[in-house]
Amino acid sequence: MVDDQTDSPEETMDGLEVTACERCPALVESRSQIVNGDGPTDADVLFVGEGPGATEDAEGRPFVGRSGSVLEETLLEVGLEREHVRITNCVRCRPPENRDPRTGELANCRGYLETEIARLDPEIIVTLGKVPSEHLLERSVAVTKETGTVEEIRLDGSPRRVLICLHPAATLYNRSQLGAFRETLETAADLSGSDHSRRGGQSRLDGF
Numbered sequence: 001m002v003d004d005q006t007d008s009p010e011e012t013m014d015g016l017e018v019t020a021c022e023r024c025p026a027l028v029e030s031r032s033q034i035v036n037g038d039g040p041t042d043a044d045v046l047f048v049g050e051g052p053g054a055t056e057d058a059e060g061r062p063f064v065g066r067s068g069s070v071l072e073e074t075l076l077e078v079g080l081e082r083e084h085v086r087i088t089n090c091v092r093c094r095p096p097e098n099r100d101p102r103t104g105e106l107a108n109c110r111g112y113l114e115t116e117i118a119r120l121d122p123e124i125i126v127t128l129g130k131v132p133s134e135h136l137l138e139r140s141v142a143v144t145k146e147t148g149t150v151e152e153i154r155l156d157g158s159p160r161r162v163l164i165c166l167h168p169a170a171t172l173y174n175r176s177q178l179g180a181f182r183e184t185l186e187t188a189a190d191l192s193g194s195d196h197s198r199r200g201g202q203s204r205l206d207g208f
């Protein structure tokens with residue numbers, strides 16, 4: 001069972017970080033710590049994953065396990081270093097046995113995510129996998145088919161661009177997805193409008 005939301009996000013957030021939260025009893029039980037977003041507070045690109053896994057829970061940072069390595073390496077290939085992007089999750093506490101976050105848990109954490117997005121004000125939000133894509137777009141998403149698609153949503157009255165992307169773990173299960181994953185990150189680099197996106201790898205716009 002999930003508690004009602006009793007606090008406004010601001011009461012338990014410091015800047016972009018949740019400092020204390022006990023809204024989801026099952027997650028409070030299973031977590032070692034709250035895993036907040038990571039990266040600059042003025043980043044142009046915000047990646048949103050599903051929720052922390054075992055490594056993230058132990059280290060207190062999102063995407064530091066095997067999926068994180070794939071993400072980091074592919075970011076470098078498209079010229080977007082991890083240090084220049086922000087990475088967060090739909091829920092900030094590790095679900096037991098890595099199950100998907102439940103609807104009520106996603107709802108409990110939604111205010112934190114929306115506050116993080118509003119304060120960051122990114123050029124582009126990249127949703128990594130089905131859970132964050134469906135959570136933000138509020139529709140069912142066929143991620144393999146729709147990866148690379150940009151959709152505009154309104155959050156708290158502001159327009160936000162969402163780029164649907166495969167979860168990096170998908171490339172570990174199926175190496176043939178790596179190309180589509182890289183292409184979507186290239187799109188993120190192109191849409192970020194950031195100077196960092198031109199530093200390293202080849203941009204899709206180079207040569208035009």
Ligand code: URA
Pocket residue numbers: 049050051052053056061062063064065067068089
């Ligand atoms: N997968 C996610 O969705 N988030 C993480 O932080 C790590 C793996």
